[in-house]
Amino acid sequence: MNEELKKIFEDDQHDLRTLPPDRIERDRERRKRVKEILENGGAEEGIDYIHAAIVFQHGEALEDWWQAYLLSVKAVQLGFKPKWLAAVALDRWLIRQGKLLKYGNQVIPFGKVYRIPKIDPKTTDAEREDWDIPTLAELLSFTNLRGFMKYDVVSTLAIDNLRIKVIKLERHPVHHPLPTGRPCGKTEDMHIIYENTYGWQWIEDESGSFLLGWLLIPDVPEIAHAIADEGVISIEKVIMNNQSCIQVNETEHTTIYFKASNGIWAVTGVDDNAIFEKVMWISSSS
Known part of the structure; x- marks a missing residue:
């Protein structure tokens, strides 16, 4: 094992936990040094390439994440197990381009709820298992x-064939893209509707802050409602348009989940009336 690569990896993990104010600059210096070590033949074993890959995984450009993928694949070729880092690195490279994920082990925030974006439907659970990635349902x-x-699991609630698990993350994820979209229409009150490449839609206020968003999730037995902000959280059953729904209440946001013929809808926003109107419209149209 290359001891310097191990030390650089350990420093990277320490900064990820403590988030020092100069973390980005420290990340850049680490990537620069790792590149020098690799160019000088300093990596020989699978674990060396894994240490190098994780440092590049915490980069800030497409070439960083692609390099993380190549390095982790090299580690697998040298016999390193488990193999999930290669799959995660590839998905991070894809998500930064707004593309469908190959495996699905990445998240982005949507109305302060962390979601897994749309995954390539051609990827099977068998493929995920081969690369040590959980099943789609997991x-x-x-x-x-x-x-x-x-x-921590804060609470869970199940109604009929819908189950929501509210989880509180220990912190906000550091390395994730923010949702970006293009205008695709306007509401009746002339708010611009934005849509990203995953089909998620939302509107913003005059300052660009999230007001209301809605997205369709595959029909699986349990959906995670993942948040990182502090505050009071509650979960309850509500009836809307003669349909049972699950409502998650947070300090600044509310989310309503309900089933439709094409999957599970999640509507999140800051104004309950706007949320209820959108739920009624979607459920009537589905």
Whole structure:
């Protein structure tokens, strides 16, 4: 094992936990030094390439995440197990381009709730298993996520065939993209509707802050409602349009989940009346 690569990796993990104010600059210096070590033939064993890959995984450009993927694949070729880092690195490279995830072990925030974006439907659970990634159902319930932070289950509620698990993350994820979209229409009160490449739609206020968003989630047995902000959280059953729904109440946001013929809808926003109107419209149209 290359001891310097190990030390750089350990420093990277320490900064990820403590988040020093100069973390980005320290990350850049680490990547620069790792590149020098690799160019000089300093990596020989699988674990060396894993240490190097994780440092690049915490980069800030597409070439950083692609390099993390190549390095982790090299580690697998040298016999390193488990293999999930390669899958996670590839998904991080894809998510930063707004593309469908290959495996699904990445998150982005949407109305302060962390969600797993749309996954390539051609990827099977057998493929995920081969790369040590959880099944689709496990991913969407945040069960056995690879390389993910600790969290506490705050509460769960099940109605009919819908089950929501509210989890509190130990901190906000550091390395994730913010949702970006393009205008795709306007509401009746002339708010611009934005949509990203995953089909998630939302509106913002005049300052660009999230007001209301809605997205469709695959129909799986359990959905994780993952948050990191402090505050009072409650979960309850509500009836809307003669349909049973699950409502998660937070200090600044409310989310309503309900089933439709094409999956599970989640509507999140800061104004309850706007949320209820959107739920009624979607459920009537589905």
